[in-house]
Amino acid sequence: MAKKYPNVAYFCMEYGLDATMKTYAGGLGILAGDYLKGAKDHEFPLVGIGIKWKQGYTDQRIDENGNPYDAYHNYDYDYLEDTGVKVTVKIRQRDVVCKVWKIEKFGNVPLYLLDTDIPENEDAWITGQLYGWFGEERIAQEMVLGIGGVRALRALGLDIDVYHFNEGHALFAGFELMKEEFDQGATFEEALNATRAKTVFTTHTPIIQGNESHHLDRLMYMGANNGLTLEQLVEIGGAPFNMTVGALRMSRKSNAVAELHGETANKMWAHVEGRSEIIPITNCIHKPTWVDENMIKVAEDGGDLWEAHMKNKRDLISFIHERNGVTLKENKLIIGFSRRAAPYKRSDFIFTDESIIGPLLESGKVQIVFSGKAHPLDDTGKGIVSSLVKMSKKYPEAVVFLENYDMTIGAALTRGSDLWLNNPRRPKEASGTSGMKAAMNGVLNFSTLDGWWPEACNHGVNGWQFGDGMEFEDEAVLDTHDLKALYDVLQNEVLPTYYDKHEKWVEMMRESILSTKEQFAVKRMLENYYEKLYAIE
Numbered sequence: 276m277a278k279k280y281p282n283v284a285y286f287c288m289e290y291g292l293d294a295t296m297k298t299y300a301g302g303l304g305i306l307a308g309d310y311l312k313g314a315k316d317h318e319f320p321l322v323g324i325g326i327k328w329k330q331g332y333t334d335q336r337i338d339e340n341g342n343p344y345d346a347y348h349n350y351d352y353d354y355l356e357d358t359g360v361k362v363t364v365k366i367r368q369r370d371v372v373c374k375v376w377k378i379e380k381f382g383n384v385p386l387y388l389l390d391t392d393i394p395e396n397e398d399a400w401i402t403g404q405l406y407g408w409f410g411e412e413r414i415a416q417e418m419v420l421g422i423g424g425v426r427a428l429r430a431l432g433l434d435i436d437v438y439h440f441n442e443g444h445a446l447f448a449g450f451e452l453m454k455e456e457f458d459q460g461a462t463f464e465e466a467l468n469a470t471r472a473k474t475v476f477t478t479h480t481p482i483i484q485g486n487e488s489h490h491l492d493r494l495m496y497m498g499a500n501n502g503l504t505l506e507q508l509v510e511i512g513g514a515p516f517n518m519t520v521g522a523l524r525m526s527r528k529s530n531a532v533a534e535l536h537g538e539t540a541n542k543m544w545a546h547v548e549g550r551s552e553i554i555p556i557t558n559c560i561h562k563p564t565w566v567d568e569n570m571i572k573v574a575e576d577g578g579d580l581w582e583a584h585m586k587n588k589r590d591l592i593s594f595i596h597e598r599n600g601v602t603l604k605e606n607k608l609i610i611g612f613s614r615r616a617a618p619y620k621r622s623d624f625i626f627t628d629e630s631i632i633g634p635l636l637e638s639g640k641v642q643i644v645f646s647g648k649a650h651p652l653d654d655t656g657k658g659i660v661s662s663l664v665k666m667s668k669k670y671p672e673a674v675v676f677l678e679n680y681d682m683t684i685g686a687a688l689t690r691g692s693d694l695w696l697n698n699p700r701r702p703k704e705a706s707g708t709s710g711m712k713a714a715m716n717g718v719l720n721f722s723t724l725d726g727w728w729p730e731a732c733n734h735g736v737n738g739w740q741f742g743d744g745m746e747f748e749d750e751a752v753l754d755t756h757d758l759k760a761l762y763d764v765l766q767n768e769v770l771p772t773y774y775d776k777h778e779k780w781v782e783m784m785r786e787s788i789l790s791t792k793e794q795f796a797v798k799r800m801l802e803n804y805y806e807k808l809y810a811i812e
């Protein structure tokens with residue numbers, strides 16, 4: 276009998292399966308975790324390959340002066356299953372042994388995690404910190420994921436048809452697939468073509484710096500070339516070696532993570548010769564993880580949606596009270612905002628003109644809850660976090676900053692807020708999935724037309740846009756334009772609807788849920804990947 280779907284091995288540096296499992300940093304990991312759960316729910320043949328991070332990503336807390344600091348802890352999980360499999364990767368001329376764990380506990384298809392923290396390794400630290408290091412260490416980690424990952428699949432005896440690199444971190448898996456071809460006597464061209472035939476790639480951030488590149492000498496010295504010559508490396512990833520460029524050349528098909536991102540990515544990588552086509556497949560979320568089932572049910576049945584929402588809002592208010600000692604008012608608007616503190620996301624944007632926002636905060640008409648980490652080495656991002664904390668001290672009854680953003684905070688905020696604010700500079704946000712969580716929980720989106728939102732937004736019907744999708748090279752011009760739009764829509768549409776047209780607000784909540792609950796649920800995404808990306812033509 277013909278196989279319905281190809282077997283897929285999905286490679287990703289991070290997975291957010293559960294708040295207790297510190298193997299994720301942000302959106303990429305949440306997406307990967309949701310994807311594995313969706314594959315299990317809807318019976319798609321897929322396994323995940325990742326790393327068992329000893330310390331995970333930073334536990335970022337706020338000190339007495341209101342500045343973020345990074346704390347690391349060692350985490351162990353008694354629920355990981357030992358597969359009994361170990362594979363070896365030669366890193367810097369030394370054999371590094373990778374132990375392979377398996378986890379299926381969170382309603383996900385099998386996820387295999389590689390771990391170098393075992394006594395026989397001199398280099399036990401490699402799987403220590405997720406995105407915690409640069410240069411050599413990052414390459415070593417990516418060698419474990421890619422080269423070690425393919426070897427683990429072989430040692431486990433799994434039959435794989437398609438290798439999916441979710442982000443360029445996994446690219447070295449392609450070098451291992453090529454090596455398998457070389458071992459059969461293939462030439463460089465033959466090995467590359469054979470690898471391409473079974474590899475697909477998802478590109479993420481359109482921020483240039485977010486697309487890692489490495490010095491060629493360093494790749495050679497580390498042994499990441501896996502038998503390729505320096506010239507062959509250049510042919511694949513350029514000089515310096517860009518992981519995204521390499522992945523675009525080693526895959527037969529690629530995708531971007533939203534329609535708009537598809538356009539952006541095609542422009543951004545237009546100069547790369549010999550790359551795969553980039554098609555758009557918009558991200559989705561795993562509903563059982565993020566959405567209050569009752570909200571969907573009440574929206575479908577025409578029940579009292581406001582009362583159902585107020586339960587979630589009260590839960591959020593007590594959550595904030597427990598964490599920060601602040602009691603927000605349940606009869607006033609709560610705006611939620613949680614994002615990595617990166618400049619293009621403009622986390623403190625709403626505070627730009629205090630003559631406008633100040634009185635709204637002082638009167639209590641607007642309450643805002645923030646959360647988000649900055650990358651440990653990103654001083655600008657840390658400055659943004661400090662500025663948010665400062666605002667929470669200036670307006671202690673109306674502004675809250677929740678430290679150490681994680682899945683627990685993400686879930687609480689996207690359920691219990693009234694309004695979900697998102698103000699990236701278009702077109703820098705690849706997709707964004709927190710807005711989908713909010714939308715399906717009846718939390719209305721209030722966002723620039725970036726990422727997934729242009730596909731879902733029906734202004735004044737299921738949420739609001741501001742800025743009309745404008746793009747400007749000059750950031751100062753764009754910021755001025757978007758800020759005026761933000762304040763206009765907030766004051767003239769959002770607040771009057773919330774305070775004076777309650778029935779309309781509730782109707783919009785219903786629309787928000789009904790218009791997004793299928794289109795942005797992970798089943799649609801899996802079907803798209805299997806039909807448009809994995810299908811062997």
Ligand SMILES: *Cc1c(COP(=O)(O)O)cnc(C)c1O
Binds near residue numbers: 680681683
């Ligand atoms: C949903 C989620 C994300 C991704 O959301 P974005 O909209 O892409 O920022 C990141 N981190 C956590 C903890 C989440 O829950």
